[in-house]
Amino acid sequence: MKIFSKEQIYEGDKLTVERQNISSTDLMERAGAQIFKWMHIRLQGAQVPIHIFCGIGNNGGDGLVLARHLILDGYNVKIYVVNCSDKRSKDFLINYDRIKNVTKHWPTLLSCKEDFPEIHAEDIIVDAIFGIGLNRPVDNWVKDLFIHFKKTKAFTLSIDIPSGLQIDGVTKDEDAVVWAGYTLSFVVPKLVFFLPETAKYTIHWEVLDIGLDVNFLSETSAEAELIGKHEVLPLYIPRDKFSHKGQFGHSLIIGGSYGKIGAVILASRAALSSGAGLVSAYVPKCGYIPLQSSFPEAMVITDTNDEKIINMDFNIKPTVIGLGVGIGTDAETIKAVEGFLKKNKTPLVIDADGINILAQKKTLLKLLPKQTILTPHPKELERLIGKWTDDFDKLEKVKTYSKKYNLIIVIKGANTITVFQDKLYVNSTGNPGLATAGSGDVLTGIITGLISQGYHPLNASVFGVYLHGKSGDIAIEDYGYQSLIASHIIDYLGEAYKDLFKQPEQPQAQEEAVDNKK
Template identity: 75%
Template sequence: MKIFSKEQIYEGDKLTAVRQNITSTDLMERAATQIFNWMHMRMQGAQVPVHVFCGIGNNGGDGLVLARHLITHGYNVHTYVVNYSDKRSKDFLINYDRIKNVTKKWPILLKCEDDFPEIHPDDIIVDAVFGIGLNRPVVDWVKALFVHFRNTKAFTLSVDIPSGLHTDKVPENENDVVHAGYTLSFATPKLIFFLPQTAKYTVQWEVLDIGLDTEFVQTTNTEVELIGKYEVLPMYVPRDKFSHKGNFGHSLIIGGSYGKIGAVTLASKACLSAGAGLVSVFIPKCGYNVLQTSFPEAMVLTDDNETRITNITFDIEPTVIGVGVGLGTNTSTAKAFENFLKINKVPLVIDADGLNLLATNKDLLKLLPENTVLTPHPKELERLVGKWKDDFDKLKKTKALSKKYKIIIVVKGANTITVAGNKLYINTTGNPGLATAGSGDVLMGIITGLISQGYNSLQASIFGVYLHGKSGDIAVNDYGYQSLIASHVIDYLGEAFIDLFKQPEQQQAPQEADEAANQ
């Protein structure tokens, strides 16, 4: 799914109005009616007090349309205009007149804290104060209104975006923003729904189709894409009946040190489970018996050193190399890593101590083959790009590093983001159970295994992150968040592949459901 920028959304609105021969007021009516339909389907006429707070711009116009439809359908509606300025948008004024024609309870004007209404915990708040076009500081009494929303404990539904949030920067103070229980976003999700510092402002979100021009939606390129099943499914390459292990590449996993052989074991198992034809591992001697016993499918090569890697040499021709898990950062290991990079021409996936060694000596970044994949967690990323002031600055610095060295950077987190130059791919699978030791080693192995089979580095990164998260989502049903461990992710990887081809369960029609209940 494409995530449009604020500027693209404005352009889409204009094109839609022109190409469909409608006015901006008509488009507002269409969009806000979708919110009404969403609420009406869930409330079914319930007389819970609904408090609709409208700004004086187009987001407020959406709120007025919604309030009008709620009123004409018999709901218990209280409408307020948050009067933070003397200016009014054209579509706001049109819909202000329209709502006055359907009720004697005209919208109440709020001008200061003394005007705030009493709201009970069981009421519903609709936040339609500010939209994506917010371009001014929020005045103090409006900030106090947002705090008032929170203090009431009432369910808060935001229209398009929680008021006070910008689409491209992090709020300076959390009290400046509405904390929504649910946000109904027009046409596209917003990037801020997926970033650690801003995702907290809406517990859940949903996209409403408001009928934007189809050609615009299909042909407009975006810098951000949201990745789910239907985005990765076209990437999947089925196996031919007559294929053999040689068709799926030979992966080499390099890493491990005394006490950290488990990291290599996890990565190599994940690599083979992701579909690599052959997997070899290069480790210090201390890990030989461990690998041969715990993972008999792997072929094992060892360094001459007993406890750490000091010289990376091998007589195989791997398709792809994953390096860094459990490697350590000893001086002799760092030198071996540098010498390896100087002669290597094979596609790379680098994780863990491989990233730390790059961060220690950034000149090594020049040695990376084009489209090398880096898979840092936040602290490893900070070592590579430097400290950032907020999530947007983090992404800016990451994109700059990706462009400079023509590499792919997988920024691990709750919504892992794959960065390829200016392009961002936001993953939608995964859960807090994946915050466990070894989870990153498994991800590195999965991506390496996909490249081994012929997926390009970007496809392997996007697809691998999705599969890793989906496997965790399936596994958590059996283990829960606390008891999920990295090995479980490997165990359920096959089910993650199978899930790609499962159809959503068909919901029973109401009449069929009634008949089934009566049998």
């Protein structure tokens, strides 16, 4: 699913009006009617008080359309206009005028804190104050209104985006944004729904189809893409009946040090479980017995040193190499990594201390093969690119870094974002259970295993992140968040693959089956 910029959304509205030969007011009517349908399906005529707060722009116009439909259907509606400026949009004024035809009670104008209405916890608040066009801090009395919403503890539904939240920036004042229980986003989700500093402003979100021009939607290249099942299915490479292990490549995992051999075991197991034909592990001598005894499917090559890697000397020709898990940052190890990178031409996936070594010696970045994949967690990323002011600044710095060194960078988090050049791929799978030791090692192994099978590095990154999260989503059904461990992610990878081809259940068909049994 595409994630458009503010400018692209405006362009989509404009083209829809032109190509469908409708007015902007008609498009607003369509949007408001869709919100009404969403609410009506859930409320079914319930007479809970619905407080609709409208701004004086097009977002407020959407709120007025919604209010009119709710009133006509007999709902208990109270309308307020947040009178924060003298400028009113044309479509707002048209719908403001239409309200008088369906109710005796004109909207209440709010201009200061003393105007705020009483709202109970059992009521519903609809936030239609500011849309995606907001590019300035809100007035203090409007901020007080947002605080008032929060204090009531009433369910808050935001239209398109929580008011006060900018689509392309981070609001520093948490009280200057509406904290929504649900947001109904028109056409596509907003990038701010997925970033650590801004996702908190809406607990849930859903996309509403308001009938934008289909050619615009299909032909417009988005700045970001939300990755779900439908996006990764085309990436999947099926296997031929007569295929053999030699066709799925040889993954080599290089890493480990005394006390950190488990990282290599996890990454190696994940590489094989994701589909690599062969997996070898290059470890210090202390890792030989742990690997051979706990993971017999792997082949093991040992360094000359007992406790750390100092040579990186092997005589195999792997398809892809996963480097860095548990490897440490000892001076001799760094020297070995530098020597290896100077002669290596094999595709790389680099994680953990491999990234930390690159951060210490940035000259090594120029030695990396094109489209090498880095999988940093936040602190590793900071060591690599430096500090950032907010999430948008972070993304811009990562884009710049990706372009400068021709890297694919996987920013691990609640919504892991894969960055290549100027494009963002926002993952939709995963849960808090994945915040556990070794989870990143597993991800490294999965991506390495996918490249081994012939997946392009970018596709392997996007697909691997999805599978990693989906495996965790399935695993928590048995283990819950707290008890999920990294090994479980590997154990459920098969289920994640199978889920790609699982058809959603059809409620109507189920009901018919029940009726037939009767």
